[in-house]
Amino acid sequence: MSNQVDSQSSTYIHGSSPEEQRRLSLLNDLLNLKCLKELNPDAGSRILDVGCGLGQFSRAVSHAVGTDGFVMGVERDEQQFKQAGDLASERGERELVEFRLGDALELPLSDAEWGTFDLAYCRFLLEHLSDPIIAVSQMAKAVRPGGRIFLVDDDHDYFHPWPEPENFQPLWQAYVRSYEHLGNDPYIGRQLVVLLQQAGLTSVQNSSIFFGGCAGNDSFQSVAGNLVSALAGAKETIFSSGLLDQATYERGMKGLKVWTERPDSALWYSICCAEGVVSATNARI
Numbered sequence: 001m002s003n004q005v006d007s008q009s010s011t012y013i014h015g016s017s018p019e020e021q022r023r024l025s026l027l028n029d030l031l032n033l034k035c036l037k038e039l040n041p042d043a044g045s046r047i048l049d050v051g052c053g054l055g056q057f058s059r060a061v062s063h064a065v066g067t068d069g070f071v072m073g074v075e076r077d078e079q080q081f082k083q084a085g086d087l088a089s090e091r092g093e094r095e096l097v098e099f100r101l102g103d104a105l106e107l108p109l110s111d112a113e114w115g116t117f118d119l120a121y122c123r124f125l126l127e128h129l130s131d132p133i134i135a136v137s138q139m140a141k142a143v144r145p146g147g148r149i150f151l152v153d154d155d156h157d158y159f160h161p162w163p164e165p166e167n168f169q170p171l172w173q174a175y176v177r178s179y180e181h182l183g184n185d186p187y188i189g190r191q192l193v194v195l196l197q198q199a200g201l202t203s204v205q206n207s208s209i210f211f212g213g214c215a216g217n218d219s220f221q222s223v224a225g226n227l228v229s230a231l232a233g234a235k236e237t238i239f240s241s242g243l244l245d246q247a248t249y250e251r252g253m254k255g256l257k258v259w260t261e262r263p264d265s266a267l268w269y270s271i272c273c274a275e276g277v278v279s280a281t282n283a284r285i
Ligand SMILES: C[S@@+](CC[C@H](N)C(=O)[O-])C[C@H]1O[C@@H](n2cnc3c(N)ncnc32)[C@H](O)[C@@H]1O
Pocket: 009, 012, 014, 024, 028, 050, 051, 052, 053, 054, 055, 057, 074, 075, 076, 077, 080, 102, 103, 104, 105, 122, 123, 124, 125, 128, 129
């Protein structure tokens, strides 16, 4: 499936092809434990995962809250939604999470469900929305007074592969600009606290999750592979936006691949997290 365009909620740059689903699945394997530690969900709580993708993290969260808890995952893309259900069934975990097809900008909740969740979170969603504040406000409305909102997202400025891969900068800049070209914010990570404040949340805190590594680490080839796959998946968008010609793109990808084989390569990258509490006054706005 090509990148999904929706007039109301913008374009998802990575799409949902089988190759992209493999990349996303591997990214979950690499990050879920670290994210779960930051999210720190309470046993028995009701949780909403917005833009849940393949639902692997939703299932990890469901295991953490236990059988007295409840996890709902909302996903807009039909392919991702179907794959989330299929993956859960393959693992014998179909009952763990209620997957619901719907848009983060207009959450598919019934009247009785608004304001009933203890925690709503999204990971790597807001960077793909042209109106992220609407999604955060919807999450705030879904959560009860005193409940939490947890946001996890990229800031492409906090990304430093070193030594600098040859011919990489033009490719990286084109990738970052392709987000802007789609009307989205490649630097959303630094905005997370602003978004929580704008949505009326209190007790806001921030933190980060390391998603780098270096040659010699067990996970480094997987982390670097995720980067290569993300750039390969964005190729169509980069070209159709006229941001780079093919030769420059290929030179950048070659430089990156050579860099992944160096004995001294290191990726310095952290993912941004921010959390706020829903007050009685901003619930159900
Ligand atoms: C990078 S993936 C992250 C998936 C998942 N949160 C994770 O961390 O593994 C972003 C997901 O958000 C979904 N998405 C994009 N725009 C959306 C929207 N407006 N409403 C709901 N889901 C959306 C995409 O289809 C994709 O599955």
